[in-house]
């Protein structure tokens with residue numbers, strides 16, 4: 001048996017792709033190794049959302065390229081979002097790479113591996129999606145199974161590379177998704193997270209049309225006790241029907257991830273987001289008024305081209321006013337091909353971006369702590385995700401996605417336990433099991 005090591009950078013979609021790669025490679029007699037130096041094949045799933053993630057990918061293959069000098073049989077596969085963009089050009093920069101695999105060619109991997117094993121060097125980044133084969137998945141062990149339901153994006157926010165790396169929106173066939181969910185449940189997974197760059201766009205391109213609410217109902221009707229989540233939602237795609245569905249279905253958790261990006265109307269327009277702050281607030285208020293204890297998380301960018309101090313402060317204001325439970329934050333990073341990257345004259349200086357990001361993070365911490373404190377004294381159901389034997393602690397999540405640490409001497413991974421929340425920290429809660 002040959003050994004393969006896969007390094008995965010970037011978002012959950014890349015992690016999900018890695019599980020499919022392992023699955024396909026297993027059928028070609030590769031076993032998974034956690035030790036890159038032992039591997040016969042090295043694969044990197046790259047991310048290009050920010051310059052830093054792209055740089056990481058190049059520096060990693062640089063190291064692997066050096067290994068190859070003393071081990072010419074070593075195969076190196078450059079996959080994911082940077083690969084999709086780089087294509088043939090990658091060979092000039094990294095001549096030691098054997099295969100450049102675009103995001104939409106994932107399922108072609110078995111054929112391509114055979115070719116590189118025969119000594120060919122191959123680029124496959126054509127945007128026409130390759131027919132999928134989802135029966136071969138080797139999931140990372142745990143309680144949560146990630147299941148992509150749609151891929152790609154049609155929104156073209158002016159800062160974002162994703163539409164160029166993941167192509168146009170494509171929904172997966174409902175039968176495929178439901179079979180994957182059934183299989184994951186049979187394997188013992190207790191939580192299903194439906195994944196998509198714009199998960200609420202699910203089904204618009206299918207014949208007949210379907211939507212996310214419909215899919216949630218199909219999955220909710222499967223037997224057994226398990227939870228269902230879905231990420232990421234584009235604000236204005238959250239329909240009244242979807243909110244009603246979350247309320248109505250017992251397995252669907254009280255959790256929405258709705259990136260706002262900025263709290264300032266002018267900046268939102270420049271970002272090509274299709275809402276203003278008032279609209280986002282209305283969506284958020286509506287969800288909160290109808291779903292008690294719902295968690296709403298968001299993403300923000302600090303230092304978008306042209307952002308003034310006053311406009312940045314609108315973002316801070318928005319974060320507190322809406323009492324967002326948690327936010328991912330980042331400093332703006334110009335991405336090749338995107339519209340905003342061309343506004344060089346408007347770039348915010350690096351030191352200002354860094355300072356704004358620090359303030360945004362400070363604000364985020366305060367929001368998280370405030371959100372967590374609401375739950376002290378409350379009883380909540382936790383799905384246990386791991387046991388830290390050395391500390392006698394189990395950790396897991398509530399339905400509304402709060403992390404809880406619980407003193408316990410037994411490994412209860414995969415079980416649902418009822419706990420009383422005893423205290424709140426910034427990033428997690430502490431609780432005790434109710435006997």
Ligand code: SAH
Nearest residue numbers: 159160197232259299300301330331332333
């Ligand atoms: N589809 C989701 C976001 C996917 S990208 C949405 O519509 O919101 C994940 C996050 O990366 C984005 O929400 C954004 O906050 C961040 N991001 C994207 N491009 C970026 C860039 N050029 N610089 C900094 N952050 C960026």
Ligand code: SF4
Nearest residue numbers: 153155156157160162
């Ligand atoms: Fe990027 Fe915007 Fe698409 Fe999200 S909606 S993936 S931020 S282009």
Ligand code: F3S
Nearest residue numbers: 010011047048049081
């Ligand atoms: Fe990165 Fe591609 Fe995901 S750019 S964030 S790996 S879709």
